[in-house]
Amino acid sequence: MSWESVIPNVFARDAHLDASRAAVRPMDDEAFAGFYERSARSLWAYLARTSGDPALAEDLMQESYVRFLCATLREEGEVAARRYLFRIATNLLRDHWRRPRTTPIEDVPESFFARCGDAAQAESQMMLGPALAQMRPRDRQLLWLAHAEGYSHNEIAEVMGLGSASIRLLLFRARRKIARLLGEEQRGRAL
């Protein structure tokens, strides 16, 4: 009698992992580098504009990619991978907003303000920034995913972990509100 038959399934976890890896192959470093080049700018834009903090966007982007690489993907293909990456980033942003803010203003590096100033100089930021700042965090995410990334209601539901039926209503309300704010902004600048 062999010892494997006496103590079975000791290596069952490894076998299970091999099976799951066969379903969706993990990215190697070259494939990841390509994926990173194609997706990082969009992800950074999403995080920076919805959080309003470029330094935070950089941190969350790095963390999103590390978690993405550590996770096992259920679906294959770049579209699914990209959606999963945005989901991780959305959850990280949500966690950040839930956490109480304890950093005193003295501890914030000067480079943060310098970068905020650069970003504020952009024309679109001048128009969209104040309007986005008046929106709720979840609405900012919804609007960005729908109108900047062009995701469908189902895809947004998957990224945000909400029901697709509620996405339609939430997006409708958010769009109406930001359209009003953008309209006021445009009228204000025209005067």
Add this chain to the structure above:
Amino acid sequence: MMLRPCPREKEVKELVERGHWPVAAETAPELRAHVNDCRSCGELVLVTAAFQKARIEAAGTAKLGSPGVLWWRAQLRRRNEAVERIGRPILGAQIFALAVNLLLAVVFVVWRARHGFAWLSWLEQLPQNATLHLDSQWFDTLWPFALFGSGWNSLLTPMVLIPAAATLALLGGVVVYLASEKQ
């Protein structure tokens, strides 16, 4: 609140997302007139155009780090997680074995207490037996369990009991390990 979408919304959205708006409006005055009249399509054009522009500008200002650094950070984290995952059932098995041993010790002490602490007299006899000899009397004195009785027969009980308890604890640990592995 009416949630009925405009039938031309999809067409307008596609044009704006592809960057064809407002050029497409010049070639299709009918569509431009519709967007001016339809509140839903007007809002869609305004919002989508603003977000598309913001996306392009923000993506241009992004300062990206090296993907290699992220790759190695992920590898390191995966390795640490794997080590932690392997260590967890082993720690559980160790705790279980310790708990079994402690339980056995308590049971033994309680059992002996019921019979009185006469067996502790071997400690008092210890100085008197400074010159120990390798005979059965020496074993009887040194081995507290031998006070169950006297002679070699009494030694057999604890000598079987202790390895049995240790084996039980070890097997218990393995069972806990396998159970947590299945989970």
